[in-house]
Amino acid sequence: MSDYDFIVIGSGSSGGVLAARLTENGKYRVLCLEAGTRSERYLWSRPPGGTAFMIENPEVNWRRFSTPNESTANRPIYVPGGKLLGGTSAINGMIFNRGQRMDYDRWAQMGCRGWSHEDVLPYFKKLESTDIGSDHYRGRGGPIKVTVAAKTSPFFDLFIESAQAVGYPLNPDYTGDTQYGVAMAQQTIHRGLRQSTATQYLAPARKRPNLTIRMGAEVTSLILEGQRCIGVRFRCDGAMHEARASREAIVSAGAIASPKLLELSGIGNPKVLSRFGIPVIQELPGVGENLRDHFGPTLKWTFRQRGLSLAGRGRGLRLLLEIARYVLFRKGFISEGVCTLRVFTRSTDQVEQADIGLLVNPFLLEIINQKRRMSNVDGFFIYAQVQRPESCGSIHIQSPDPFAAPAISYSFLATENDRRTAVAAVRRAREIAAARPIADVIAEEIAPGPQIQSDAQIIDFIRKTGATTFHAVGTCKMGHDSMAVVDDQLRVHGIRGLRVADASIMPMIISGNTSIPSMMIAEKCADMILAEL
Ligand SMILES: Cc1cc2nc3c(=O)[nH]c(=O)nc-3n(C[C@H](O)[C@H](O)[C@H](O)COP(=O)(O)OP(=O)(O)OC[C@H]3O[C@@H](n4cnc5c(N)ncnc54)[C@H](O)[C@@H]3O)c2cc1C
Numbered sequence: 001m002s003d004y005d006f007i008v009i010g011s012g013s014s015g016g017v018l019a020a021r022l023t024e025n026g027k028y029r030v031l032c033l034e035a036g037t038r039s040e041r042y043l044w045s046r047p048p049g050g051t052a053f054m055i056e057n058p059e060v061n062w063r064r065f066s067t068p069n070e071s072t073a074n075r076p077i078y079v080p081g082g083k084l085l086g087g088t089s090a091i092n093g094m095i096f097n098r099g100q101r102m103d104y105d106r107w108a109q110m111g112c113r114g115w116s117h118e119d120v121l122p123y124f125k126k127l128e129s130t131d132i133g134s135d136h137y138r139g140r141g142g143p144i145k146v147t148v149a150a151k152t153s154p155f156f157d158l159f160i161e162s163a164q165a166v167g168y169p170l171n172p173d174y175t176g177d178t179q180y181g182v183a184m185a186q187q188t189i190h191r192g193l194r195q196s197t198a199t200q201y202l203a204p205a206r207k208r209p210n211l212t213i214r215m216g217a218e219v220t221s222l223i224l225e226g227q228r229c230i231g232v233r234f235r236c237d238g239a240m241h242e243a244r245a246s247r248e249a250i251v252s253a254g255a256i257a258s259p260k261l262l263e264l265s266g267i268g269n270p271k272v273l274s275r276f277g278i279p280v281i282q283e284l285p286g287v288g289e290n291l292r293d294h295f296g297p298t299l300k301w302t303f304r305q306r307g308l309s310l311a312g313r314g315r316g317l318r319l320l321l322e323i324a325r326y327v328l329f330r331k332g333f334i335s336e337g338v339c340t341l342r343v344f345t346r347s348t349d350q351v352e353q354a355d356i357g358l359l360v361n362p363f364l365l366e367i368i369n370q371k372r373r374m375s376n377v378d379g380f381f382i383y384a385q386v387q388r389p390e391s392c393g394s395i396h397i398q399s400p401d402p403f404a405a406p407a408i409s410y411s412f413l414a415t416e417n418d419r420r421t422a423v424a425a426v427r428r429a430r431e432i433a434a435a436r437p438i439a440d441v442i443a444e445e446i447a448p449g450p451q452i453q454s455d456a457q458i459i460d461f462i463r464k465t466g467a468t469t470f471h472a473v474g475t476c477k478m479g480h481d482s483m484a485v486v487d488d489q490l491r492v493h494g495i496r497g498l499r500v501a502d503a504s505i506m507p508m509i510i511s512g513n514t515s516i517p518s519m520m521i522a523e524k525c526a527d528m529i530l531a532e533l
Pocket residue numbers: 009010011012013014015033034035036055079080081082083084085086087088089091092093094095096097217218219220252253254255257261469470471472502503504513514515516518
């Protein structure tokens with residue numbers, strides 16, 4: 001059995017940061033185990049447009065699906081996740097959005113000491129480097145470079161003008177004082193290249209002699225001696241191995257795999273564990289519960305004129321030209337992320353902070369044989385989502401086999417407030433589309449379509465067609481109530497030598513994308529660990 005001070009499980013948005021930070025001072029030997037086999041040199045993970053080639057690719061993607069239930073009109077929901085160095089930060093849409101002040105203040109109000117906005121802001125600043133916004137909110141010297149998306153089509157100015165016409169202010173830094181307004185998205189892209197934890201944290205760190213990264217190493221269980229974690233078991237190169245952590249193991253396998261690993265190791269709800277004959281080491285009924293995600297419909301419009309959308313540039317000869325443009329100049333739509341125009345709005349005037357996010361794209365997608373590709377039809381689409389859904393689902397093992405996928409059970413639109421906000425999100429998007437100048441260039445609304453008007457029709461449409469924007473969080477939630485899995489130092493309740501640090505620890509979903517908050521969680525976790533030594 002090989003010996004390390006720390007073992008980090010997973011190299012994604014959180015694990016990549018932790019492995020790099022814990023090896024920085026040279027004092028501690030760290031083993032980072034990553035189930036994926038591809039490194040930061042994987043071809044598609046550098047050009048931003050490569051997301052399209054990774055979102056369904058089993059070589060770098062876990063490709064999980066939820067269990068169909070009535071909340072999604074009995075449809076499975078696709079749940080992708082990065083399976084390579086950098087984890088999901090190496091395949092995602094690269095949107096930078098850390099949510100709002102109130103998200104973290106609410107975590108603190110829920111009893112998570114040290115996690116208010118004021119507490120976490122230094123870690124957000126530490127991880128980024130940007131010239132956007134004010135020094136108070138933004139970091140200038142961190143590893144992840146953040147830039148503003150380019151307007152790759154005349155569509156963007158038309159849409160922004162229409163949003164302004166219905167009253168939204170232009171708000172270039174939506175991570176500043178307020179999120180409310182319309183803005184081009186900020187992105188973790190620099191000079192046309194993706195900034196993942198693999199490229200920005202691990203590539204420089206892996207030169208250190210005290211960091212060992214093992215790729216293709218899938219952890220199957222934690223090794224527990226009584227109530228202490230002393231190491232991990234993993235499969236690599238077709239054989240089983242064990243590694244010992246003299247100080248701690250840190251689970252950063254993501255919101256789907258982290259609760260699975262705890263359950264396989266005897267930490268969780270006895271009712272779940274006994275179903276598969278797993279002895280209970282620590283009873284924690286919250287493991288795998290509190291699953292939250294951003295779910296919403298795709299609203300679609302076609303244009304009456306060509307040249308406004310990116311359609312056509314995504315296929316055939318024009319795609320080849322775009323590729324050449326990217327290779328030569330790192331410009332064009334391949335150098336940009338997705339959902340590059342954002343509106344943050346409120347469901348009612350009584351709501352103080354934006355509770356709806358509109359993610360706007362200047363093209364249409366078609367899904368053929370479960371594969372997404374850019375449509376040739378000129379148009380645009382908007383994901384209209386509830387930013388802070390109350391509805392919770394769960395993730396649990398459905399077999400004692402460590403290589404079997406867990407059951408992902410979403411429960412969308414389960415509360416009156418979520419349904420009301422979801423309906424308002426569709427209406428807010430339609431209000432902008434009905435305003436000039438964008439209204440002048442629209443041919444028709446093709447989804448949901450003008451026949452869908454009542455609240456009940458809209459909810460039905462969302463259940464039948466909605467998808468997530470891939471922000472699963474919350475399944476090993478931080479806190480001190482009976483359903484909490486980790487404390488506010490991210491230590492697993494009742495087990496020594498074990499933390500969870502990734503998207504799964506969020507007690508509530510934040511009103512934004514979840515990669516940067518996952519990096520923040522890891523920055524703070526590394527700081528807490530090093531401060532204790
Ligand atoms: C397609 C897509 C697009 C997205 N777009 C955005 C976006 O634009 N902006 C944004 O902020 N967020 C986005 N997100 C969400 C965001 O990327 C994730 O919430 C975030 O990366 C989660 O970080 P994590 O560290 O919790 O997990 P991950 O980054 O998923 O890392 C978990 C790592 O653990 C590894 N692992 C899992 N199980 C094991 C095991 N048993 N043994 C060893 N290794 C294991 C995985 O292979 C993976 O590398 C997107 C997500 C997806 C899927």
